Amino acid sequence: MGYPHPTHPKETPVLSRHFGDSDARSFDGWKRRGGYASLEKALGMSREQVTEEVKTSGLRGRGGAGFPCGLKWTFMPKQRTQPHYLCVNADESEPGTFKDREIMRWTPHAVIEGAAIAAYAIQAEQTYVYIRGEFTEAIAIMQQALDEAYIKGVLGINAMGKGVRIDMTIHRGAGAYICGEETALMNSIEGKRGNPRIRPPFPAASGLFGCPTTINNVETLAAVPPIIEQGGAWYRAICLSNPNSTGTKLFSVCGTVRSPGTYEVAMGFPLKDLVHDLAGGMRPGRRLKAVIPGGSSVPILTADEAEATLLDYEGCVARGTMLGSGGVIVMDDSVDMVYQIMRLARFYAHESCAQCTQCREGTAWTTKILQRILHGQGKLEDLDLLLDLSEQMTGTTICVLSDSCAAPVVSGIRKFRDEFEAYIDSGRAVAQV
Amino acid sequence: MSDLVRLTIEGRPVEAPAGTSVLEAAKLAGVLVPHYCYHPSLPVAGVCRMCLVEVEKSPKLAASCATPVAEGMVVHVESPQAKAARRAVLEFLLINHPLDCPICDQAGECELQDYVYQEGRATTRFADYAKRFNPVEDFGPDILYVPNRCILCTRCVRFMEHLAEHPVLNVSERGDRAYIGIFEGAALDHGWAGNVVDLCPVGSLVSKDFLHKARAWDLDKTPSICPGCTQGCNVTIETRDNQVLRVRPRPNPDLNRHFMCDYGRLGYGWLNRTDRIEAPLVRDGSRLVPVDWDRALGRALDLVRGARGPCVALVSPGASCEALERVAQLVGAGGGAGAFRVAKGDEIPLPGVPDLALRTERAPNVAGALAAGFTRDWDGAAARARSAALVLVLDEPLHGLGAAQAWGPMIYIGTVLPDEARGAAAVVLPSATMAEEDGTFRNIGGRIQPYHQARAAPGMARPAAWILEEILDALGVGVGAQA
Amino acid sequence: MSQTTGAGAVAGAESLPPVFDEAGRRELDAVVARYPTKAAALLPALWMVQRKHGWVSPQGMAEVAEALALTPAYVKGVVTFYSMYHQHPVGTHFVQLCTTTPCNVCGAEKVAEAFLRATGAKRLGETSPDGAWTVVEVECLGACGFATPVLLDDDFIESVTPESVPAIVARYR
Numbered sequence A: 001m002g003y004p005h006p007t008h009p010k011e012t013p014v015l016s017r018h019f020g021d022s023d024a025r026s027f028d029g030w031k032r033r034g035g036y037a038s039l040e041k042a043l044g045m046s047r048e049q050v051t052e053e054v055k056t057s058g059l060r061g062r063g064g065a066g067f068p069c070g071l072k073w074t075f076m077p078k079q080r081t082q083p084h085y086l087c088v089n090a091d092e093s094e095p096g097t098f099k100d101r102e103i104m105r106w107t108p109h110a111v112i113e114g115a116a117i118a119a120y121a122i123q124a125e126q127t128y129v130y131i132r133g134e135f136t137e138a139i140a141i142m143q144q145a146l147d148e149a150y151i152k153g154v155l156g157i158n159a160m161g162k163g164v165r166i167d168m169t170i171h172r173g174a175g176a177y178i179c180g181e182e183t184a185l186m187n188s189i190e191g192k193r194g195n196p197r198i199r200p201p202f203p204a205a206s207g208l209f210g211c212p213t214t215i216n217n218v219e220t221l222a223a224v225p226p227i228i229e230q231g232g233a234w235y236r237a238i239c240l241s242n243p244n245s246t247g248t249k250l251f252s253v254c255g256t257v258r259s260p261g262t263y264e265v266a267m268g269f270p271l272k273d274l275v276h277d278l279a280g281g282m283r284p285g286r287r288l289k290a291v292i293p294g295g296s297s298v299p300i301l302t303a304d305e306a307e308a309t310l311l312d313y314e315g316c317v318a319r320g321t322m323l324g325s326g327g328v329i330v331m332d333d334s335v336d337m338v339y340q341i342m343r344l345a346r347f348y349a350h351e352s353c354a355q356c357t358q359c360r361e362g363t364a365w366t367t368k369i370l371q372r373i374l375h376g377q378g379k380l381e382d383l384d385l386l387l388d389l390s391e392q393m394t395g396t397t398i399c400v401l402s403d404s405c406a407a408p409v410v411s412g413i414r415k416f417r418d419e420f421e422a423y424i425d426s427g428r429a430v431a432q433v
Numbered sequence B: 001m002s003d004l005v006r007l008t009i010e011g012r013p014v015e016a017p018a019g020t021s022v023l024e025a026a027k028l029a030g031v032l033v034p035h036y037c038y039h040p041s042l043p044v045a046g047v048c049r050m051c052l053v054e055v056e057k058s059p060k061l062a063a064s065c066a067t068p069v070a071e072g073m074v075v076h077v078e079s080p081q082a083k084a085a086r087r088a089v090l091e092f093l094l095i096n097h098p099l100d101c102p103i104c105d106q107a108g109e110c111e112l113q114d115y116v117y118q119e120g121r122a123t124t125r126f127a128d129y130a131k132r133f134n135p136v137e138d139f140g141p142d143i144l145y146v147p148n149r150c151i152l153c154t155r156c157v158r159f160m161e162h163l164a165e166h167p168v169l170n171v172s173e174r175g176d177r178a179y180i181g182i183f184e185g186a187a188l189d190h191g192w193a194g195n196v197v198d199l200c201p202v203g204s205l206v207s208k209d210f211l212h213k214a215r216a217w218d219l220d221k222t223p224s225i226c227p228g229c230t231q232g233c234n235v236t237i238e239t240r241d242n243q244v245l246r247v248r249p250r251p252n253p254d255l256n257r258h259f260m261c262d263y264g265r266l267g268y269g270w271l272n273r274t275d276r277i278e279a280p281l282v283r284d285g286s287r288l289v290p291v292d293w294d295r296a297l298g299r300a301l302d303l304v305r306g307a308r309g310p311c312v313a314l315v316s317p318g319a320s321c322e323a324l325e326r327v328a329q330l331v332g333a334g335g336g337a338g339a340f341r342v343a344k345g346d347e348i349p350l351p352g353v354p355d356l357a358l359r360t361e362r363a364p365n366v367a368g369a370l371a372a373g374f375t376r377d378w379d380g381a382a383a384r385a386r387s388a389a390l391v392l393v394l395d396e397p398l399h400g401l402g403a404a405q406a407w408g409p410m411i412y413i414g415t416v417l418p419d420e421a422r423g424a425a426a427v428v429l430p431s432a433t434m435a436e437e438d439g440t441f442r443n444i445g446g447r448i449q450p451y452h453q454a455r456a457a458p459g460m461a462r463p464a465a466w467i468l469e470e471i472l473d474a475l476g477v478g479v480g481a482q483a
Numbered sequence C: 001m002s003q004t005t006g007a008g009a010v011a012g013a014e015s016l017p018p019v020f021d022e023a024g025r026r027e028l029d030a031v032v033a034r035y036p037t038k039a040a041a042l043l044p045a046l047w048m049v050q051r052k053h054g055w056v057s058p059q060g061m062a063e064v065a066e067a068l069a070l071t072p073a074y075v076k077g078v079v080t081f082y083s084m085y086h087q088h089p090v091g092t093h094f095v096q097l098c099t100t101t102p103c104n105v106c107g108a109e110k111v112a113e114a115f116l117r118a119t120g121a122k123r124l125g126e127t128s129p130d131g132a133w134t135v136v137e138v139e140c141l142g143a144c145g146f147a148t149p150v151l152l153d154d155d156f157i158e159s160v161t162p163e164s165v166p167a168i169v170a171r172y173r
Ligand SMILES: Cc1cc2nc3c(=O)[nH]c(=O)nc-3n(C[C@H](O)[C@H](O)[C@H](O)COP(=O)(O)O)c2cc1C
Pocket: A060, A061, A062, A063, A064, A065, A066, A067, A069, A089, A090, A091, A092, A093, A094, A177, A178, A179, A180, A181, A182, A183, A215, A216, A217, A218, A220, A221, A399, A400, A401
């Protein structure tokens, strides 16, 4: 194994500094690279100071929603009258996203350190790291790092000898995309079906086991140690465009590019450069056709739109899409958009938890209609029907899984309508459906 | 009051206690928001999304079952957006629904049928696709699961988990493959399981007992009280052609909420008994011969007037308060007294509702009998009946006393005639069952609850209270007073 | 909560060795100690069952239910939610390969065909006649930049191509 690409000059390696360097995985290796200094520093600060530093940094959640991290921590009760919990969201199941996996398997101690700082800030004595069941390698690496951290006294009832209890437990998922949704994740840890919960109550009031809970993504937490180390102001200054999007972001680029992989750039980085430069551009003779910039749940961009997009929260919204998790799915002109959109819809139909009517039935019906079009039996009205269903699947359910199914369908039909119509007009069928 | 929240629903001002859901607040305003998964006696699931309403200044439609009222909130139930959302939910639900209403027991009381009729699309856009199909499953002693009709509202699962605290049902699988599951070898055999049939808003969980017996719209419904035990669950007796076909719980938030136990639910068979006493009988030597009411009452009065000494009454705790009080009046005036006994069984609580159980004493009016002055000293009363000046029996089967018991002169008022009375009674006066009269029962908590006549009594049978009133009227006083 | 069907009471199931024997019980107790409720150990306990039996049988579910004071029906509802728990026995080697969009555009379906050819399994989801291989298509494995990722038993293999499949299969034979 080895990390597939050397750091590109246009990258800003903060979290990915030690990717590919297997020595950084061990406790001693991590210490040699300055590891756990931030935790030690944080434990010497007040909880409020730690949170304030993170607020100053402008760090926003990297799991998809982009909620300001420091602000989220302030929602936790100041007085602890019952256990507080931290959940680390390492479910990473959004198609196109594979950055948390890299963080965990190259720098597991960064995750542990960041989580420990967060746990201290929110007074969580127990932290659960929810890792998707398929990540066997990441789980093994994280477990080993965790065991080491316990042995070295970094974690436990007297973390780093500072009299603070910070326990951490890996909880292995078992194959369910929806468990990445924060309330579903809590249910899953509680030994239930991974059904999202109705909010309110919000997790900070009543979350895991009915207690105040904060959930953060792996990448969010891994960014915390450098922020504590170098200061929120330093992090905040890493910004190429909008001041509300600060720091670096890992983009996992996949699909039909020459050098797929995880690239770390400053917020506001041009998507064009990410695709054509860092990720090596298209394969010979191929042209860019479409990009899904934030994981499969966000609207698809055409090549032109993509090439004009700046990669931060606001920059994506300006182009009618979202930054999401930073999973960049690139499609060249060999890609059959209708087939791939069907494949995305099928993903959501497979993953729907079955609670809400629109999602349970809508994702499956959407898939069937798309499959029929692919079989050469579509009608023009089917496109309107798909748009109509998608509208009813948006903003009507407990969580946004069904919205996520609608996003690629709606943007796909709007932007690549000719490909749909070609199937319908010609009665042509693809071999594989 | 400070914790009353003021809001506007469909243009009507409403005040509701803080914490009330918008759906319940709408009921206060007289607006019914269509819903499936919501049920006032179950924890909120918020999954069917049928109850979506528009809340001004809110970017998304809100599930009214799961949204608490807020001061100044303005809610629209019938706005185009809300209606479109409901129409969509109905369309989604019908995708896999078999539309087998002609053979479905739920037809006529099906919330899917009702709402589709009210506000669904006129045509289907799913006609070209095959529906999901799963075979019917046997869920337990009285319950079948028809998965194809299921809309996964999860009311049944929540009932078994949170009310019965006996989670034998689950949601299995995910996405549109999901269905209500049960474990291999397990059964829906909890003593309160039958409620899932009522809770099911469609015809997915059906009662074997009621299967294909009647169409819902052919049933006459009468408010009543369950005669099964001292709990006094409020029920509805459903009849067709003078037959009781089904008994179902009638909501009473303070008592049985929306529930009743299976013992009560399925125990209605005796109300349809065909071996009833249909005419008054008087003794003629060794025979009992049918007579009209005047002659029978006349004979009864003679016996009462002729009684020299205390009477003994043996009564049923299944009789109405009115009948029991009159018996007490009749025998008490002369220093007589009476007793009752009651069949017993295991107590089976519904853990999710405080103070709700199938009670050990399996009769509806034990408290009424006690209040009327009857005691539990059955053996003593039975012994005294040998030497009593008069024995008055009120619908007591007299089992175990034996035909050999040497009785004092006996007036038997009852629905069926036990052998023990056949040889002993001087007069037999046919009475109505609780389904055939109006009356009240006093439950275990002292609550006096009325029930109503659901079917006609057979032949010349009359309510026991009427019979006793006739006797009391004619006497002007209690029995034994002349002595 | 009461127990409707106890461990081992499932008719027709061949008897599998108990998972929560003394050693299993100790392992489970250690897991339970990390959570405030017993039920929270459900996913870990089911992983223990699958590790021992190769799948999660009704007997296994009943055993877990008993160990964690749940009902078997509850456990089954959870088992059927998560796609990684096998509800039926599978081949000696279990191949999960991703065919979701990012991998799909890189030719994942060709990799799937190559696995079927190399293992002799007739169809995705079916076990090869010799009982050695089950190949299934799964949704996004979270390694889209390494198309096509394959989870072979517990080994995560990256960047599998149709050409590299025969050698991989040979390695596990
Ligand atoms: C359907 C769905 C799937 C999600 N999957 C993930 C995931 O795999 N990983 C993740 O970190 N967040 C995921 N999220 C977002 C989480 O709900 C939550 O916002 C996030 O974990 C919060 O952490 P952050 O603030 O650090 O981003 C998902 C959300 C939804 C609605």
